[in-house]
Amino acid sequence: MSAVIDHTAHAGHDHHHGPAKGLMRWVLTTNHKDIGSMYLWFSFIMFLVGGSMAMVIRAELFQPGMQIVEPEFFNQMTTMHGLIMVFGAVMPAFVGLANWMIPLMIGAPDMALPRMNNFSFWLLPAAFGILLSTLFTEAGGPNFGWTFYAPLSTTYAPESVTFFIFGVHLMGVSSIMGAINVVATILNLRAPGMTLMKMPLFVWTWLITAFLLIAVMPVLAGCVTMMLMDIHFGTSFFSAAGGGDPVLFQHVFWFFGHPEVYIMILPAFGAVSAIIPAFARKPLFGYTSMVYATASIAFLSFIVWAHHMFTVGIPLTGELFFMYATMLIAVPTGVKVFNWVSTMWRGSMTFEAPMLFAVAFVILFTIGGFSGLMLAIAPADFQYHDTYFVVAHFHYVLVPGAIFGIFASAYFWLPKWTGHMYDEVLAKTHFWMSFIGMNLAFFPMHFVGLAGMPRRIPDYNLQFADFNMISSIGAFTFGASQLLFLFIVIKCIRGGKPAPAKPWDGAEGLEWSVPSPAPYHTFSTPPEVK
């Protein structure tokens, strides 16, 4: 982003004004590129914060016995790790990518609602400031898991739960505003000739993601509002004592929670669908079926939520319905994977860092999909549920899914953002360290989960010791390699081989028609799309 600052020198030649100077540029900016950069930096900081918490967790689990933290604090770490990674790292990173890339991809001069864009970003530091501050309260921060099941999160919660609720409200408002902005931009600001079915897949997946966000974030807001009312205003939505039902909480939460899972993965699908064709030098195999598959996944995400609750005592017909619906998700997901593989087939592939991350994404996400399919089988889920098998599953879809998707995107578009090529050798090192660390950390979790280790426990029986130690070593490797990523990005911003407008010879799309780094204002006159 400092490359963009360098560009102010040229502002005089341009009839547009360049960015304002100093700190106020960032506080008051309505420029989609500035806001995109801020989102990306914010999410990276949160990624490191949430990652440090994961390091605490893995350090405690390195060996059996309690060594480093108390169980109470351990629970706060697992809770905050989940909340920060989901709401602070993954979601803002995708919003950042959307801010930077969607206007460039559809030939728009900026986002449709630039002032709201600024506001929705600045809500985030406030939200996470509040959330993180709870760790310093006397009774500690949220300790009830990122899924905050009542009554542990209501009647039995630490006082800081009110701050937590307020924080969730703020980040919810931020996401909703971000989503409205994306929808308005995509539907109203496309360049002439850019029909919906000509949009890049990243734009398509984000459009669908934005609709998911608009549909479910308010439900989450309603859910935490009900909690707030139960805690402070004497209602009994989730308290059995007053005629409420703790299971209702889980239904409301997962009605939000399952679409949320896809919110975190669909934009990555879009990015990978741009990257694989670029490096295979071959068009995406089935554009139309990719769009329909994404839409089907989004639709199915609304009718599968109770597969997170197979053990709460749902009647047989309910279990069967949710089992079948969940298994169905495998079909559109399979269509996507087959599409990526056929795109690679008989291409002319090279394996630069974006492609490495994209290929790892396809392989590892598919493995996560397999364990997802196993988890969908209700009778088997009675054994898997709430064990490390589930932890392995969702880390396999989220780390190589969402996070690798974000890394792939970052390397793919860094030349466009900074005007420099990143250091390929370091980037490949980052990839291999992440890849090995990630597999070492999460693959053994399948084993301990199947062998019977429940999740969210600070200490365990000796039979789980070996694999936990391996997991911890893998997690430390993965964690350390992210500092390398930070170094690579800073190095790339500060200099490096100048990037041409289109640094990847196989890449397609309007974003490559503007110079690198992208000028502060682009597409003031809409391009013509044929």
Added chain:
Amino acid sequence: MRESTLTIGQLTLRLCGVVVAMFAFGFALVPIYDVMCQAFGINGKTSASAYQGAAEVDASREVKVQFVATNAADMVWGFEPVAAQLTVSPGSVQEMRFIAHNPTDKPMTAQAIPSVSPSKAAAYFHKTECFCFTQQVLQPGERIEMPVRFIVDRDLPADVHRLTLGYTLFDITARKPPVPVAGR
């Protein structure tokens, strides 16, 4: 999807409308869930009001009804059914009494929450009268017998031979302070 002919302002307004509607939908899930629960007996929930219908007795069939009383963790009352089990014919009106006893030196309010297992039987378990429809206030040392009257529906699935009616007793004194009784 058709091309948008709305201006950005109109579109934003409509999307905000969707947001408000979905927020309301979150709350609407509460009654929807209750209706679903009672219709399908999810969670072993039974109706929170008295059953009005009457039914013919099916003397050819016997169903065991088991009674279980549980105290929430901070509830100190004595609470138990007078008998552990009844054998009933579907359709007949039955009665069971539960004994509650407040051993403390303070008046307290309690609420009993019923649950029927297996959950698929819940929709066939009708209470015509139940102490769980109201709250119980017991004075210090007071002991009462609380009745529940019920009918097991004739349409109870044939594979259910035994059902369990469990009550959990919660202390809600803090929420609903007992009104002092005049003259005590």
Added chain:
Amino acid sequence: MFRRSVLTGLLLLCASLSAQAEWAVNMRPGVTEVSQNVFDLHMIIFWICVVIGVVVFGVMFFSMLVHRRSTGQQPAHFHESTTVEILWTLVPLIILVLMAIPATKTLIDIYDASEADLDIQITGYQWKWQYKYLGEDVEFFSNLSTPAAQIANKDEKGEHYLLEVDEPLVIPAGKKVRFLITSADVIHAWWVPDLAVKKDAIPGFINESWTKVDKPGIYRGQCAELCGKDHGFMPVVVEVKSQEDYAAWLDEKKQAAIALRELTSKEWSMEELMARGEKAYQGNCAACHQPTGEGMPPLFPALKGSPIATGAIEGHLDIVFNGKPGTSMAAYGKQLSEVDIAAIITYERNAWGNAVGDMLTPQDVVKFKQAQE
């Protein structure tokens, strides 16, 4: 150099650990028909996934090895093929249907509601389980029995570290046992992998599950739903006994209740009460108030030097017996015997430098109980 020695050290450590524990990598087939069915189902789905994985990844790796620019490949330009796309939608769909058939069958078996031989109510508490044999007048709590010193790494950890309890649930072999699962506070989940039984314990609601174990033995599990601080420290242990042994155990359990009544009426000395109190304190109180009596303020206050533990004995008894509403302090009057309550209170007043010097006998607790009634 440093890294290498660390690595060698880690490898050695791993090797030494493997010596004590086998590398369990798969689900346990368990000891019931249901658990065996679930295991088979798990393996079927697993192998289907493996086969699909081999095919998809095989194609992918072949492509990555062969179709690269460095080997001089020219990119093809094909895309969109309706036939292929219909095919790769239908084939997975058929595989899914094939998977759904055994899954549905197993699920229907699990939901079988036929008559059971024995009903046991299981109630989850923070952080222990209560077992109530319905119609038998036998009920007890089951607490973690792993010594705190093992958890704190001061003692060698045993084979069943964190998977051992003071009193396991005992059930007869070859009989269908029905579990009625509920909770007194937050949501817990009762899970024994070998029985393939996992059901959430939800406050205010009763959940049902069942098992029928033919092979006597001891089967271990854990609470599976995050339930607060000591979620990792509330194991489930089920001991399956032959029907004769079970009958004997049940009888003994009833005798023990009588014996406890005798203990209640016996004359206790200070030393006896302190000895019993220490044991009972470790099992019931130390999780929150800590073995040192220093607690974990502000959530769990210290007992060492506390006004309650060093003040009037009636107040001390009242809080142990009736709990403190609105806090984690439960009412132990219903959970513990008169003997244990008396012993714990005596211990708390005279341990860790608390030196009140007085003692409470089980008879005092009985009197207190009667006064409340």
